[in-house]
Amino acid sequence: MENSDKKVRKAAIVVHSGTVDKVMSALIIGNGALAMGLECTLFFTFWGLSALRKEKLNSLPLSRMNFFGLGRIMMSKIMRKHNVATPRRLLKDYKELGGKIIACEMTMSLMKIKESQLDESLIDSYGTVGSFVYEAKDAQITLFI
Amino acid sequence: MENSDKKVRKAAIVVHSGTVDKVMSALIIGNGALAMGLECTLFFTFWGLSALRKEKLNSLPLSRMNFFGLGRIMMSKIMRKHNVATPRRLLKDYKELGGKIIACEMTMSLMKIKESQLDESLIDSYGTVGSFVYEAKDAQITLFI
Amino acid sequence: MENSDKKVRKAAIVVHSGTVDKVMSALIIGNGALAMGLECTLFFTFWGLSALRKEKLNSLPLSRMNFFGLGRIMMSKIMRKHNVATPRRLLKDYKELGGKIIACEMTMSLMKIKESQLDESLIDSYGTVGSFVYEAKDAQITLFI
Numbered sequence: 001m002e003n004s005d006k007k008v009r010k011a012a013i014v015v016h017s018g019t020v021d022k023v024m025s026a027l028i029i030g031n032g033a034l035a036m037g038l039e040c041t042l043f044f045t046f047w048g049l050s051a052l053r054k055e056k057l058n059s060l061p062l063s064r065m066n067f068f069g070l071g072r073i074m075m076s077k078i079m080r081k082h083n084v085a086t087p088r089r090l091l092k093d094y095k096e097l098g099g100k101i102i103a104c105e106m107t108m109s110l111m112k113i114k115e116s117q118l119d120e121s122l123i124d125s126y127g128t129v130g131s132f133v134y135e136a137k138d139a140q141i142t143l144f145i
Numbered sequence: 146m147e148n149s150d151k152k153v154r155k156a157a158i159v160v161h162s163g164t165v166d167k168v169m170s171a172l173i174i175g176n177g178a179l180a181m182g183l184e185c186t187l188f189f190t191f192w193g194l195s196a197l198r199k200e201k202l203n204s205l206p207l208s209r210m211n212f213f214g215l216g217r218i219m220m221s222k223i224m225r226k227h228n229v230a231t232p233r234r235l236l237k238d239y240k241e242l243g244g245k246i247i248a249c250e251m252t253m254s255l256m257k258i259k260e261s262q263l264d265e266s267l268i269d270s271y272g273t274v275g276s277f278v279y280e281a282k283d284a285q286i287t288l289f290i
Numbered sequence: 291m292e293n294s295d296k297k298v299r300k301a302a303i304v305v306h307s308g309t310v311d312k313v314m315s316a317l318i319i320g321n322g323a324l325a326m327g328l329e330c331t332l333f334f335t336f337w338g339l340s341a342l343r344k345e346k347l348n349s350l351p352l353s354r355m356n357f358f359g360l361g362r363i364m365m366s367k368i369m370r371k372h373n374v375a376t377p378r379r380l381l382k383d384y385k386e387l388g389g390k391i392i393a394c395e396m397t398m399s400l401m402k403i404k405e406s407q408l409d410e411s412l413i414d415s416y417g418t419v420g421s422f423v424y425e426a427k428d429a430q431i432t433l434f435i
Contacts, residue, residue, distance in 0.1 A: 009427050013434075014288070016170055021336050025306055025434070028396075032419035038427060046166050082399045106173075109227045129177035136286045137154050137183060141426045143304070143434040144158075144170070144288040159433070161315055191311050251318075254372045274322035281431045282299050282328060289303075289315070289433040 010039040011141035014132060018047030018056075020087060026145045027090035033141060034097035041139075042094075043132040045104035046111075048145070052103070053117045057088050091122060102127045102135075155184040156286035159277060163192030163201075165232060171290045172235035178286060179242035186284075187239075188277040190249035191256075193290070197248070198262045202233050236267060247272045247280075300329040301431035304422060308337030308346075310377060316435045317380035323431065324387035331429075332384075333422040335394035336401075338435070342393070343407045347378050381412060392417045392425075 011033040015026045026042060033040045044052050051057070079086070085093065095101075103118060105126050115126075125131065136142045156178040160171045171187060178185045189197050196202070224231070230238065240246075248263060248271050260271075270276065281287045301323040305316045316338070320330045334342050341347070369376065375383065385391075393408060393416050405416075415421065426432045 011423075011426075012286075014170070014174070016167070016290075022306070025304070025336065028419050029304070029423070029434075032423045033427075036420060036423050036427070038423070046170065078400055082396075084396060084400060106227075106229060110223055110229060129173050130181060132174070133156075133177045133181050133183070133286070136156075137178075137181070138285070140428070141302075141423070141432045142286045142288060143432060144174075144290050145306075145434050157431075159315070159319070161312070161435075191315065251372075251374060255368055255374060274318050275326060278301075278319070278322045278326050278328070278431070281301075282323075282326070283430070287431045287433060289319075289435050 008039060009037070009141075010041070010135065010139040011143075012041045012132060012136035012139040013043065013142070014144045015042050015044045015048035016046045017145055018051035022145050023048065023051050023087050024090060026143075027087065027094055029143065029145075030094050030099050031090060031097060034094070034099050038141070039098075039100075040094075041100045041102060041132075041135040043102045043104065043127075043135075045107045049104055049107045049113060050111055051087075052119075052122070053113060054119055055117070057091075058086075095122060100124045102131050104128070153184060154182070154286075155186070155280065155284040156288075157186045157277060157281035157284040158188065158287070159289045160187050160189045160193035161191045162290055163196035167290050168193065168196050168232050169235060171288075172232065172239055174286075174288065174290075175239050175244050176235060176242060179239070179244050183286070184243075184245075185239075186245045186247060186277075186280040188247045188249065188272075188280075190252045194249055194252045194258060195256055196232075197264075197267070198258060199264055200262070202236075203231075240267060245269045247276050249273070298329060299327070299431075300331070300425065300429040301433075302331045302422060302426035302429040303333065303432070304434045305332050305334045305338035306336045307435055308341035312435050313338065313341055313377050314374075314380060316433075317377065317384055319433065320384050320389050321380060321387060324384070324389050328431070329388075329390075330384075331390040331392060331422075331425040333392045333394065333417075333425075335397045339394055339397045339403060340401055341377075342409075342412070343403060344409055345407070347381075348376075385412060390414045392421050394418070 013026055030040045101122055101124050103123050103126050158171055175185045246267055246269050248268050250271050323330045391412055391414050393413050395416050
């Protein structure tokens with residue numbers, strides 16, 4: 001629990017938002033942290049957990065701020081052209097790099113999300129905010145996205 | 146000021162957003178941190194401080210992302226059914242657990258919020274961003290919500 | 291790289307949002323951190339980087355949450371009246387205080403932002419998420435705005 005000497009650095013990130021730009025940012029930062037040797041836990045809650053449902057992952061909304069006229073289809077085209085991975089691909093990489101995902105139990109209850117609606121190969125555990133705090137209290141990088 | 150040896154762990158959270166989902170997340174994380182023995186400071190600023198006004202606390206807007214058709218009334222019903230506390234109740238618990246709240250003076254000036262519009266039993270101090278940085282520089286968990 | 295003994299405290303902040311309230315918050319927190327002797331790195335990405343384009347800096351949109359009827363012009367008037375600096379002024383102060391800015395290369399590619407559209411006196415380097423993680427892993431304050 002003490003990380004003063006044996007420094008395994010860690011990132012703990014709350015994924016509260018469900019827009020494709022925010023979910024992508026969370027995964028890109030998570031993958032970057034893992035690639036640089038840190039541990040990483042993503043705590044999916046509220047709209048973030050909702051976006052993780054199997055039927056939603058391919059159709060996440062952009063945030064409201066698409067004022068440059070970048071709609072979703074345009075954005076997908078540009079992403080493909082520039083070899084930016086999709087959220088689904090980023091998630092796969094995240095798990096392969098050893099990233100951990102906690103699904104928020106309160107959100108599942110509030111939004112009536114069933115375990116069967118989530119991809120069980122992605123979820124490491126179902127937990128409360130305590131699970132996030134437990135990881136975050138020893139993490140160097142903590143973010144709310 | 147140095148927390149290298151006598152580790153009292155701490156969370157310092159900026160509450161910038163004023164939607165009910167974000168204010169609830171801030172309070173749920175704050176309460177979780179306090180319940181696990183950490184200290185916690187919430188720095189309410191911009192829309193977050195605006196949401197803390199006495200007449201607003203019971204009618205916080207959902208974020209724009211209510212695309213599953215969860216309006217505020219529906220959300221309240223579901224929250225009651227699942228025993229999820231309201232923002233007002235979460236605030237009460239937060240204070241009883243020893244949580245600290247700083248109200249942003251710049252926001253009060255910008256948005257013409259008067260001390261009399263805030264519940265004085267909630268506010269520990271009125272401060273600038275320096276008050277937040279002072280807490281955050283020794284905190285293990287720092288979030289911007 | 292180890293900051294256990296020689297404590298130079300540091301803040302590392304992702305600026306993902308491009309609304310004036312969020313960009314201002316990032317800069318105000320950054321300036322506060324610098325003024326209190328911390329180092330600070332802002333990693334501008336997505337809408338945050340888009341807002342940093344020279345032609346955008348004076349016309350950043352407010353977040354959608356302007357439900358108290360504070361439009362941009364009104365907000366600017368109030369800010370002037372209360373001596374709150376504009377984003378452009380805050381950026382100037384940030385640089386003069388020694389703050390560091392990294393522009394996200396992936397975003398430049400995705401959103402077709404050219405180096406010539408950014409003010410080169412502001413940008414210290416162009417980097418990937420790895421540049422952010424490198425700074426953040428030794429930072430006491432990490433935020434996603």
